[in-house]
Amino acid sequence: MRISLFVTCLADQLWPAAAVGAVEVLRAVGCDVEFDARQTCCGQPAFNTGYRPEACALARRLIEIFESSGADAIVSPSGSCTAMVHHYEQLFEDAGWRARARALAERTHELSSFLVNRLGVEDVGASFPGRLTWHDACHGLRDLGVRDEPRRLLRHVRGAELVELPPASAETCCGFGGTFSVKYPEISVAILDEKVEAIERAGVGAVVSGDAGCLMQIGGRLSRRGSSVRALHLAEVLASRGSSGPHGP
Amino acid sequence: MARSFERNARAALADGQLRGALRDATTLFGERRRAAMATLPDWEGARERARAIKDETLLHLDRYLEQFTANARRAGARVHWAEDAAQACQIIGRIAEEGGARTVVKSKSMASEEIHLNAALAGRGIEPVETDLGEYIIQLAGETPSHIVVPAIHKTKGQIAALFAEKLGIEPSDDAALLTAAARQALRRRFAEAELGVSGVNFAVAETGTIVILENEGNARLTTSLPRTHVALMGIEKVIPRFADLEVFLQLLPRSGTGQVLTAYVSLITGAKRRPADEGPEALEIVVLDNGRSRMLASAVTRGSLACIRCGACLNACPVYRQIGGHAYGSVYPGPIGAVLSPQLFGMARSSELPFASSLCGACRDVCPVKIDIPALLLHLRAQVVHTRVGERRLLERLAFRGYAAVMARPRLFEWVMRAARMLRILPPLGAWTRFRDLRPLAPRSFREEWRTRLRHEAAP
Amino acid sequence: MIRSDDARREILRAIRENLARSSPPDPLSATRRGSSPPDPLSTSWRGGTKGEDRSPSPEGRGGQGVRSRFTEQLAAVGARCTPVCGEADAARAVARILTDAGARRVVGSDAPVVQQLLRALGDGFVVDSVDRVSRDELFRCDAGVTTAQWGIAETGTLVLESGRERSRLLSLVPPVHVALLSPGCICESLGDALARVSPASHAITFITGPSRTSDIELTIVTGVHGPQAVHVLLLEEE
Numbered sequence: 001m002r003i004s005l006f007v008t009c010l011a012d013q014l015w016p017a018a019a020v021g022a023v024e025v026l027r028a029v030g031c032d033v034e035f036d037a038r039q040t041c042c043g044q045p046a047f048n049t050g051y052r053p054e055a056c057a058l059a060r061r062l063i064e065i066f067e068s069s070g071a072d073a074i075v076s077p078s079g080s081c082t083a084m085v086h087h088y089e090q091l092f093e094d095a096g097w098r099a100r101a102r103a104l105a106e107r108t109h110e111l112s113s114f115l116v117n118r119l120g121v122e123d124v125g126a127s128f129p130g131r132l133t134w135h136d137a138c139h140g141l142r143d144l145g146v147r148d149e150p151r152r153l154l155r156h157v158r159g160a161e162l163v164e165l166p167p168a169s170a171e172t173c174c175g176f177g178g179t180f181s182v183k184y185p186e187i188s189v190a191i192l193d194e195k196v197e198a199i200e201r202a203g204v205g206a207v208v209s210g211d212a213g214c215l216m217q218i219g220g221r222l223s224r225r226g227s228s229v230r231a232l233h234l235a236e237v238l239a240s241r242g243s244s245g246p247h248g249p
Numbered sequence: 250m251a252r253s254f255e256r257n258a259r260a261a262l263a264d265g266q267l268r269g270a271l272r273d274a275t276t277l278f279g280e281r282r283r284a285a286m287a288t289l290p291d292w293e294g295a296r297e298r299a300r301a302i303k304d305e306t307l308l309h310l311d312r313y314l315e316q317f318t319a320n321a322r323r324a325g326a327r328v329h330w331a332e333d334a335a336q337a338c339q340i341i342g343r344i345a346e347e348g349g350a351r352t353v354v355k356s357k358s359m360a361s362e363e364i365h366l367n368a369a370l371a372g373r374g375i376e377p378v379e380t381d382l383g384e385y386i387i388q389l390a391g392e393t394p395s396h397i398v399v400p401a402i403h404k405t406k407g408q409i410a411a412l413f414a415e416k417l418g419i420e421p422s423d424d425a426a427l428l429t430a431a432a433r434q435a436l437r438r439r440f441a442e443a444e445l446g447v448s449g450v451n452f453a454v455a456e457t458g459t460i461v462i463l464e465n466e467g468n469a470r471l472t473t474s475l476p477r478t479h480v481a482l483m484g485i486e487k488v489i490p491r492f493a494d495l496e497v498f499l500q501l502l503p504r505s506g507t508g509q510v511l512t513a514y515v516s517l518i519t520g521a522k523r524r525p526a527d528e529g530p531e532a533l534e535i536v537v538l539d540n541g542r543s544r545m546l547a548s549a550v551t552r553g554s555l556a557c558i559r560c561g562a563c564l565n566a567c568p569v570y571r572q573i574g575g576h577a578y579g580s581v582y583p584g585p586i587g588a589v590l591s592p593q594l595f596g597m598a599r600s601s602e603l604p605f606a607s608s609l610c611g612a613c614r615d616v617c618p619v620k621i622d623i624p625a626l627l628l629h630l631r632a633q634v635v636h637t638r639v640g641e642r643r644l645l646e647r648l649a650f651r652g653y654a655a656v657m658a659r660p661r662l663f664e665w666v667m668r669a670a671r672m673l674r675i676l677p678p679l680g681a682w683t684r685f686r687d688l689r690p691l692a693p694r695s696f697r698e699e700w701r702t703r704l705r706h707e708a709a710p
Numbered sequence: 711m712i713r714s715d716d717a718r719r720e721i722l723r724a725i726r727e728n729l730a731r732s733s734p735p736d737p738l739s740a741t742r743r744g745s746s747p748p749d750p751l752s753t754s755w756r757g758g759t760k761g762e763d764r765s766p767s768p769e770g771r772g773g774q775g776v777r778s779r780f781t782e783q784l785a786a787v788g789a790r791c792t793p794v795c796g797e798a799d800a801a802r803a804v805a806r807i808l809t810d811a812g813a814r815r816v817v818g819s820d821a822p823v824v825q826q827l828l829r830a831l832g833d834g835f836v837v838d839s840v841d842r843v844s845r846d847e848l849f850r851c852d853a854g855v856t857t858a859q860w861g862i863a864e865t866g867t868l869v870l871e872s873g874r875e876r877s878r879l880l881s882l883v884p885p886v887h888v889a890l891l892s893p894g895c896i897c898e899s900l901g902d903a904l905a906r907v908s909p910a911s912h913a914i915t916f917i918t919g920p921s922r923t924s925d926i927e928l929t930i931v932t933g934v935h936g937p938q939a940v941h942v943l944l945l946e947e948e
Contacts, residue, residue, distance in 0.1 A: 023704055038660050040663045048628065142610070176608065192686075223687040224686055382934060383925035492909065545728075
């Protein structure tokens with residue numbers, strides 16, 4: 001299968017290990033992966049902050065870039081960016097653009113959903129020793145319905161023990177919300193601390209999630225609190241092959 | 250004025266006791282709601298149906314309001330229409346004066362707080378007495394409600410005991426039953442002497458002209474059956490088409506709001522009493538209130554706001570509300586639905602911060618019994634704020650997004666800027682970030698650099 | 711009221727204008743999640759509570775299944791249920807309820823069965839009728855006795871219709887409420903009850919357990935403004 005990677009600007013620049021891991025995992029399960037370097041940002045920050053014209057321009061750009069790809073599917077290591085692409089249709093009034101947006105959305109998948117639902121794969125041959133817990137990123141969970149897929153993938157990682165946070169904690173927002181995290185930092189961190197406290201209580205070595213934004217938020221607070229718990233992207237864990245854990249920063 | 254939400258939120262975050270109370274209450278309501286949901290076999294089906302009924306009603310709101318009015322009048326009620334808060338207060342004030350009312354007892358009505366009815370009545374020398382226990386507590390304390398369903402959620406038993414000791418002259422006690430009994434005692438006399446009772450309306454049935462009121466305490470029943478005159482205040486969006494439609498709402502509202510299968514009392518009042526000797530008020534005066542609601546019909550997105558049945562489930566599910574409570578929103582309608590209703594009812598200028606005070610997590614949309622897409626509404630309002638340039642000036646932000654748009658349209662420029670940031674070890678404006686969180690250092694190589702230098706050429710293992 | 715007519719015209723005009731602004735139907739609502747808005751009349755949702763079959767039960771109203779569900783739910787909402795058989799049994803049950811509650815002054819509704827029952831109560835009680843007591847006396851009495859026109863099994867609810875009986879204040883003001891109910895009048899569900907009551911009654915009241923609040927630190931307290939105790943007497947056939 002031919003995959004075109006929708007890397008997302010956040011993963012590209014601030015959490016490249018997630019994107020590198022995604023490529024390695026997709027190749028490990030037999031996909032050919034290509035990367036169109038013209039892509040930059042899906043426009044979500046602009047859209048979420050109320051800057052619709054700017055978001056529309058970037059949406060049109062992304063649609064055009066991926067339309068020109070003959071890949072079977074477009075896969076992204078981000079639930080929120082995938083959800084943004086799925087919302088593209090609502091940005092346009094013009095029927096032509098709406099149809100093009102719809103067509104792109106149908107081909108665009110979040111990584112864990114692609115592996116489990118499209119490829120039918122749950123064991124990607126990963127090994128990562130230690131106790132880890134999963135944080136359900138809001139857009140992936142509520143917009144895309146991604147809940148079981150990452151858990152199934154993690155359960156097949158050799159040596160990894162998946163410890164669930166209490167349901168109220170696992171599905172609760174980490175407080176990132178994009179620009180919300182810097183517009184209302186005190187509220188963002190108040191929400192975050194409940195999540196972080198639940199993670200610390202779980203006695204795990206790592207918290208894993210499918211969105212780099214959440215990982216920056218959670219990881220940033222864990223390290224500020226002097227915690228030894230690491231924040232890892234799902235793709236990093238799934239690409240991991242040895243006892244030394246995943247490579248990359 | 251524009252930054253008041255932020256200020257209030259900070260004050261709330263610093264209040265450890267408030268945060269503990271909010272945490273306990275929202276957790277408990279969440280648990281109760283989930284348990285109650287499980288007793289309805291087709292929860293999703295019920296939500297779909299309830300939303301479908303609301304949509305049908307809103308799309309023909311004029312017709313259903315006229316049908317309701319005709320049937321209510323036929324049953325002996327008087328129906329008044331009020332375009333705004335001032336008109337509504339005028340109408341009710343006049344009714345009170347004409348009835349020689351000196352005391353008015355009130356049961357829970359968010360609409361009455363929206364129009365500042367109590368102040369209007371007091372201005373005419375009429376004493377409004379809140380009878381819902383939570384509303385009574387905050388009235389005694391001179392405060393505003395902090396939650397739609399549990400207005401005094403922010404007060405501890407100790408604070409209430411001290412308040413009652415001061416205002417009612419009782420011995421302070423930490424026994425909730427004793428405190429409640431004191432309130433019951435104090436209020437019974439007021440019920441008996443009041444000439445006018447003002448209530449809200451949960452649903453208004455067009456087919457029969459019936460108004461429906463849900464409650465647990467019994468104060469709404471007393472308010473609407475003892476005084477000579479009953480004034481029922483309702484927003485235009487309260488109407489539903491058929492009597493039988495009540496079923497799905499009676500199944501959803503108590504479960505969503507308080508986790509009950511049904512509230513202790515549901516009063517279905519159709520017009521005035523049929524014979525003078527019958528029990529009940531002599532007159533039923535229904536006041537139908539617009540106050541900005543009709544404007545929300547102008548688009549499918551904003552129309553969704555009018556489906557709200559005021560259950561409060563979104564407040565209990567919201568991670569932001571859980572931390573800061575209702576007062577910070579500075580509006581009679583707080584929480585997720587408040588962030589959406591307040592700018593639309595009271596004008597964006599006053600509430601321009603509210604649509605941004607959300608992480609867009611969507612928990613509210615999940616729990617809403619009538620499937621209001623609150624995140625979509627918040628995003629719609631954010632775009633409106635930015636486009637109409639209301640509220641704070643956001644000069645830096647506008648510049649930043651213009652820069653962002655320019656950079657993101659040019660991949661080579663994007664790479665260049667990021668490479669520069671990497672070399673200079675800088676990243677924008679993030680004092681707001683780094684005050685509480687470490688910032689992950691930029692990796693030596695971005696993904697696209699990794700791709701170019703090695704990944705592209707590596708085959709699958 | 712002339713001004714109210716102006717306001718009415720204005721509001722209706724505003725509604726129509728704003729609705730017109732939003733048609734033709736917003737493409738968003740049609741394509742949201744790929745589904746079109748459901749037609750409420752065609753929705754296959756069938757209400758009812760878990761464990762309840764929505765098709766009319768073979769025993770009809772008042773059948774054993776419906777009865778036991780009703781008594782179960784009554785208990786769940788904090789009301790108490792006593793089956794009684796015949797007037798003497800009923801009178802004994804009421805006397806016991808009142809004595810246990812320390813209630814001496816009892817007021818009954820205008821329903822003949824209530825009046826008869828209270829006459830049979832015996833000494834130790836001061837009995838009166840709602841037709842004769844003043845409002846002050848109503849506030850001073852210890853218990854109100856009425857019938858209920860319907861019961862709802864799904865929720866443990868009593869349904870009172872003002873057109874059938876003067877029970878509105880008696881079921882509200884005194885701290886103890888005793889309601890007589892025929893098992894044959896127990897409906898299965900809210901939907902059934904709504905189909906049976908008549909809005910010709912200007913006040914229909916659904917009563918589900920005692921008056922309650924959790925406004926003080928979420929502690930549940932009963933008997934706030936309405937009765938603290940609700941007792942149901944199921945009048946069996948002899």
